[in-house]
Amino acid sequence: MTDIQQLVGELVKKHGTKREKLLPILQGVIEKERSLSDYAMIEIAKQLGISAADVYGTATFYSFMDTEPRGENIIRVCKTITCFMKGKNQILLALEDALKIKLGETTPDKKFTLLETNCLGWCHKAPAMLINDEIYTDLTIERVHEIIGEYKNK
Amino acid sequence: MSKMVNLKINGIDVSVEAGTTILEAAEKLKIKIPVLCYHKDLCIAGNCRVCVVEVVGSRKLVAACATPVNEGLEILTNSLLVRNARKDIIELLLSEHNADCTKCYRNGNCELQDLAAEYKITNQDFIDLAHGTYTIDDLSPSIVKDDSRCIRCQRCVRTCTELQSVGALSVAHKGSEMKISTFFDRNIREVVCTNCGQCVIHCPTGALVEKTYIERVWDAIADPTKHVVVQTATAVRIGLGEELELDAGSRVTGKMVSALKRLGFDSVLDTDFTADLTIMEEGTELLHRLKANLVEGDTSEPLPLTTSCSPGWVKFFEHTFPDMLDHMSTCKSPQQMFGALAKTYFAKKIEVDPENMVSVSIMPCTAKKYEADRPEMRDSGQKDVDYVLTTRELAVMIKQAGIQFSDLPEEKYDSIMGQSTGAAVIFGATGGVMEAALRTAYEIVTGREVPFENLNITPVRGLEGVREASVKIENVLPDWKFLEGAELKCCVAHGLANARKVMEKVQNKEVEYHFIEIMACPGGCLGGGGQPIPTNDEIRKKRMDAIYEEDANMTLRKSHENPEVVQIYKEFLGEPLGKESHKLLHTEYFERQRY
Amino acid sequence: MGKNMLKRIDLIFKNEHDTDEILSKIFKRSNDDLINDLIGSGLKGRGGAGFPTGLKWKLTSEAKDDEKYVICNADEGEPGTFKDREILTQVPHKVLTGMAVCGRIIGAKKGFIYLRGEYNFLKPHLNEEIDKFHAILKKLGSDFRIEIFSGSGAYICGEESSLMESMEGKRGEPRNKPPFPTEKGYLGKPTVINNVETLAHAWTIFKYGPKKFRDLGVQDSRGSKLFSVSGDTPIAGIYELELGMSLQDFVDDFGDDDCKAVQVGGAAGFCVPRKKFRETAIGYQGKLTGISLPTGGSMMLFNSSRSMYNVLKNYLEFFEEESCGQCTPCRVGCQQLLEGIEAVKRGEKHQHYLNKLLRLSETMKMTAKCGLGQSVANSFSSIVENFREEMIY
Numbered sequence A: 001m002t003d004i005q006q007l008v009g010e011l012v013k014k015h016g017t018k019r020e021k022l023l024p025i026l027q028g029v030i031e032k033e034r035s036l037s038d039y040a041m042i043e044i045a046k047q048l049g050i051s052a053a054d055v056y057g058t059a060t061f062y063s064f065m066d067t068e069p070r071g072e073n074i075i076r077v078c079k080t081i082t083c084f085m086k087g088k089n090q091i092l093l094a095l096e097d098a099l100k101i102k103l104g105e106t107t108p109d110k111k112f113t114l115l116e117t118n119c120l121g122w123c124h125k126a127p128a129m130l131i132n133d134e135i136y137t138d139l140t141i142e143r144v145h146e147i148i149g150e151y152k153n154k
Numbered sequence B: 001m002s003k004m005v006n007l008k009i010n011g012i013d014v015s016v017e018a019g020t021t022i023l024e025a026a027e028k029l030k031i032k033i034p035v036l037c038y039h040k041d042l043c044i045a046g047n048c049r050v051c052v053v054e055v056v057g058s059r060k061l062v063a064a065c066a067t068p069v070n071e072g073l074e075i076l077t078n079s080l081l082v083r084n085a086r087k088d089i090i091e092l093l094l095s096e097h098n099a100d101c102t103k104c105y106r107n108g109n110c111e112l113q114d115l116a117a118e119y120k121i122t123n124q125d126f127i128d129l130a131h132g133t134y135t136i137d138d139l140s141p142s143i144v145k146d147d148s149r150c151i152r153c154q155r156c157v158r159t160c161t162e163l164q165s166v167g168a169l170s171v172a173h174k175g176s177e178m179k180i181s182t183f184f185d186r187n188i189r190e191v192v193c194t195n196c197g198q199c200v201i202h203c204p205t206g207a208l209v210e211k212t213y214i215e216r217v218w219d220a221i222a223d224p225t226k227h228v229v230v231q232t233a234t235a236v237r238i239g240l241g242e243e244l245e246l247d248a249g250s251r252v253t254g255k256m257v258s259a260l261k262r263l264g265f266d267s268v269l270d271t272d273f274t275a276d277l278t279i280m281e282e283g284t285e286l287l288h289r290l291k292a293n294l295v296e297g298d299t300s301e302p303l304p305l306t307t308s309c310s311p312g313w314v315k316f317f318e319h320t321f322p323d324m325l326d327h328m329s330t331c332k333s334p335q336q337m338f339g340a341l342a343k344t345y346f347a348k349k350i351e352v353d354p355e356n357m358v359s360v361s362i363m364p365c366t367a368k369k370y371e372a373d374r375p376e377m378r379d380s381g382q383k384d385v386d387y388v389l390t391t392r393e394l395a396v397m398i399k400q401a402g403i404q405f406s407d408l409p410e411e412k413y414d415s416i417m418g419q420s421t422g423a424a425v426i427f428g429a430t431g432g433v434m435e436a437a438l439r440t441a442y443e444i445v446t447g448r449e450v451p452f453e454n455l456n457i458t459p460v461r462g463l464e465g466v467r468e469a470s471v472k473i474e475n476v477l478p479d480w481k482f483l484e485g486a487e488l489k490c491c492v493a494h495g496l497a498n499a500r501k502v503m504e505k506v507q508n509k510e511v512e513y514h515f516i517e518i519m520a521c522p523g524g525c526l527g528g529g530g531q532p533i534p535t536n537d538e539i540r541k542k543r544m545d546a547i548y549e550e551d552a553n554m555t556l557r558k559s560h561e562n563p564e565v566v567q568i569y570k571e572f573l574g575e576p577l578g579k580e581s582h583k584l585l586h587t588e589y590f591e592r593q594r595y
Numbered sequence C: 001m002g003k004n005m006l007k008r009i010d011l012i013f014k015n016e017h018d019t020d021e022i023l024s025k026i027f028k029r030s031n032d033d034l035i036n037d038l039i040g041s042g043l044k045g046r047g048g049a050g051f052p053t054g055l056k057w058k059l060t061s062e063a064k065d066d067e068k069y070v071i072c073n074a075d076e077g078e079p080g081t082f083k084d085r086e087i088l089t090q091v092p093h094k095v096l097t098g099m100a101v102c103g104r105i106i107g108a109k110k111g112f113i114y115l116r117g118e119y120n121f122l123k124p125h126l127n128e129e130i131d132k133f134h135a136i137l138k139k140l141g142s143d144f145r146i147e148i149f150s151g152s153g154a155y156i157c158g159e160e161s162s163l164m165e166s167m168e169g170k171r172g173e174p175r176n177k178p179p180f181p182t183e184k185g186y187l188g189k190p191t192v193i194n195n196v197e198t199l200a201h202a203w204t205i206f207k208y209g210p211k212k213f214r215d216l217g218v219q220d221s222r223g224s225k226l227f228s229v230s231g232d233t234p235i236a237g238i239y240e241l242e243l244g245m246s247l248q249d250f251v252d253d254f255g256d257d258d259c260k261a262v263q264v265g266g267a268a269g270f271c272v273p274r275k276k277f278r279e280t281a282i283g284y285q286g287k288l289t290g291i292s293l294p295t296g297g298s299m300m301l302f303n304s305s306r307s308m309y310n311v312l313k314n315y316l317e318f319f320e321e322e323s324c325g326q327c328t329p330c331r332v333g334c335q336q337l338l339e340g341i342e343a344v345k346r347g348e349k350h351q352h353y354l355n356k357l358l359r360l361s362e363t364m365k366m367t368a369k370c371g372l373g374q375s376v377a378n379s380f381s382s383i384v385e386n387f388r389e390e391m392i393y
């Protein structure tokens, strides 16, 4: 049994095989793997008795369900109006600078992926970004370098 | 009786049952409301929005296809508001569409084109969003998927999921990126697609079409060194007329033969001949399995036996029930039996080097294109069937050749391998193989005709998704003593969703059948993926009536009575399931992946 | 600025934790009685659409089915809205109480909180609160249970039928309506779905009686409401204010003295230019004089340094991406509006093209399948009409 099969097996054990459990299972895989591979989706489809294309179609609907390999830490910078007004572009540049990658890319050491996302619900403390499930607000260029430094040292 | 609801459409009173949609109520008044995502075979999606109508007193328009009527509603289907909105929507669709109709396979039979024509969309103010970033997948032997012609109505996805339960297609991504996709957007040929072509006949546009081989067939015909043999499946003769301006259900066998001869095919033969042969082989296989299982306790070739003449079904089975492959009859489909015999038996008869023979088949089916491509299908030493054309493609050739179809005389198939029986004709309808097999098997076992009036085994006929029948076998001939008093339990299913249901029951041992007939397409081959567009239940019914009429009008109605069949066993094959049959007429199956 | 014209209300975040007591009192009352309180309070949905909450619960209680569900909509994706997050952080027990009471009334045994993926960090805390709450329910003999369902980054899943599709493990494509969730909701069963804040208000209403709530606000916009205030304001944050206030008063309180426009209700809402602040009130569309704008609570302020073209472009990019993509007017319409204003800005299309786009947005409003596509016209027409020059030059 591959690691993925084992992971999916555990998730299926926890959640069951009903269609309603598809999202929790996909989220479980994402939590561990950061993205959904074709193997993972085929295994999930098999366990839930649905078509693999259906799993793929469902997963790609949700922007947090990446189907491309992602780094250990996924950074999502809010690009919606208030963050945009409050300097999101500078934050993005600072991140690109700190990580030496462009928006949409993953660092060669697979530690970080840099993405944009829509309103995070922290507009009163814009600009904001998520790193995995952690929220960072009132961002400044200095703060960005600090945060990335912390993650690099983790 | 359910409650009636009264409403007004365009000022006309109408009374319909509660739960009726506005679209259906309008239909009752013969008021046409344009639709795109709506298809009678499928569940309601309500996503294209071209069917919007005005409800007097409301500020929003509603989708007629998706909105049930209410008492006292006043609907306007052609108000200024409706017309402007509808025109905007059509314009929007065209703006994301690669609308160079002249280069499109569906040019002339396209629902979007019709609408654009109806609304005279001549200006295109909106920005062209079709920037040519779309992909065309033409790697499948059967299906071409051209995303640039897709209006995202999801008819194909609903077809592939609901009718077929295959799930090769799904909707992926969202927003402006939303598209119809396979698993990880792989090529159709790499995924679970059965090549049934149901998505093709349900697609309103040129986004999903059959892979065409017309040009290659013309080339072969034009090549003087080639002897081009054509075979025609049964459902073509009751479908072809629709593509050539005749009514649904027109029987055009003789005209079709005549057209094929004029197109320049060297031998015009009939797949129905091998349909009869299939019955001989499959019927014998069934009896053989019954004996092995019931008398000898040998379950290596288990019951129930399932038919194998529908290649979409075969591929579905290989993907879906890999543990049950030994239930599938080893008989090739009639097309492939024909192909193998054409380049052996027939070639020898007419003294043509099989290398110089091109074997073409006309099928109501897109899966047959794929089947002909299977590497196993080379038992004659060459590709047994070189090119498969659909009913629609044949119609195109006839039009290209300038033939006035309705004026053609009726002609007869060439011989040999041109003769058939009513039993073969009904192969084209769901239940037909079952009925044909019973007509023969019952007679082999008892020496008497099946105990149904005029040989019409009506319990296995119809459009019900799954049908069961059982035939009591009594007073058998001495060889078949073990079947005395037995009840032969049969099941017929069409459309792969129904097939899945039945096979899951078999898998879970919830049912005990001996013989199961399955056709991948709803209605059987008469509703195949290569048949005229549109196809819906009303049309399927007409085609079905035509098939049973054709059967009733035949003198020979049982496969074992086909003199050419008797002859081929005597001259060439020996006996059913014999050595030569085994080599040419039977095949094997393989487990396939799950995406 | 900072004139404090508007009365600050302190109901939702009021520090009170007598959940046991309140619930045991409520559970002793009859369903009819409770529904009447809710209807009497005049509470309308705080998620944006403003459907009367009492009526929604009543309809669902009347639907005949063995299984029913209560869903708390915590998908909070509307740009500029962040108050639900704060409710779930500070006073989750009030929301849970609202759900349990709803469950009792309609006959549901199961409740879900659909929590947007962006708020995953709230889960540990919320789950603790749910456990505590379950213990209270158990003591009171109720077997109602609440579970969190996480979203995964899709604004459209805040739309109720899309949310239910998502919970059923599918793409969040909105359904045809009717049937409405009160009749056929989650798994086809009658379902009440309410915004986080709506459910929190239920606490106040059941604890203090309908009058306390009803006395706030005006006419058919009753009660207080949380406002998420962001943009060009020195005091961005969450404020509980009475419904019915004039936008001028709001700007006087929250603006930076240079406010040129307020976007009321997020990207799906309306943009009000300075000259219309006075005649605009915040509440549900009703008999108020002048313009009355409903809102899920998003108030974004823009000062004169902002280009309204950039604002609109940002909104349209948002919609183009977050539309589910199933229906023509919305999927293609959003792209046309976006590319259209860009083309006008670049001079590739004549400024008259804006009129064609305005008409298109009207078509979208009339024909789109769900609220998303229907509401794009709100911001589009209000910005294009009021700031036409900024669109062109």
Ligand SMILES: Cc1cc2nc3c(=O)[nH]c(=O)nc-3n(C[C@H](O)[C@H](O)[C@H](O)COP(=O)(O)O)c2cc1C
Binding pocket: C044, C045, C046, C047, C048, C049, C050, C051, C053, C073, C074, C075, C076, C077, C078, C155, C156, C157, C158, C159, C160, C161, C193, C194, C195, C196, C198, C199, C370, C371, C372
């Ligand atoms: C595009 C769209 C997004 C929505 N997002 C939310 C949301 O994030 N939270 C919410 O409570 N309601 C949202 N709604 C409204 C819901 O559909 C629904 O009306 C609401 O949850 C009902 O609760 P209420 O009556 O308590 O407001 C949204 C509606 C639309 C059309």
Ligand code: SF4
Binding pocket: B097, B098, B099, B100, B101, B102, B104, B105, B106, B107, B108, B110, B111, B112, B113, B149, B205, B206, B207
């Ligand atoms: S799909 Fe229809 S409208 Fe589109 S190019 Fe083909 S014929 Fe024309």
Ligand code: SF4
Binding pocket: B149, B150, B151, B152, B153, B154, B155, B156, B157, B180, B202, B203, B204, B205, B207, B208
């Ligand atoms: S491929 Fe055809 S049926 Fe499928 S969504 Fe596109 S236009 Fe509709």
Ligand code: SF4
Binding pocket: B143, B159, B160, B164, B166, B167, B168, B169, B192, B193, B194, B195, B196, B197, B198, B199, B200
């Ligand atoms: S050909 Fe049949 S199986 Fe293949 S995608 Fe189309 S409907 Fe699905």
Ligand code: SF4
Binding pocket: C156, C173, C174, C322, C323, C324, C325, C326, C327, C328, C330, C331, C368, C369, C370, C371, C372, C373, C374
């Ligand atoms: S309006 Fe937009 S979000 Fe709503 S159903 Fe249509 S495409 Fe989807």
Ligand code: FES
Binding pocket: A078, A079, A080, A081, A082, A083, A084, A118, A119, A120, A121, A122, A123, A126, A127, A128, C079, C080
């Ligand atoms: S706009 Fe960035 S958090 Fe809302």
Ligand code: FES
Binding pocket: B034, B035, B036, B037, B038, B045, B046, B047, B048, B049, B050, B051, B052, B063, B064, B065, B066
């Ligand atoms: S036909 Fe009604 S919405 Fe498409």
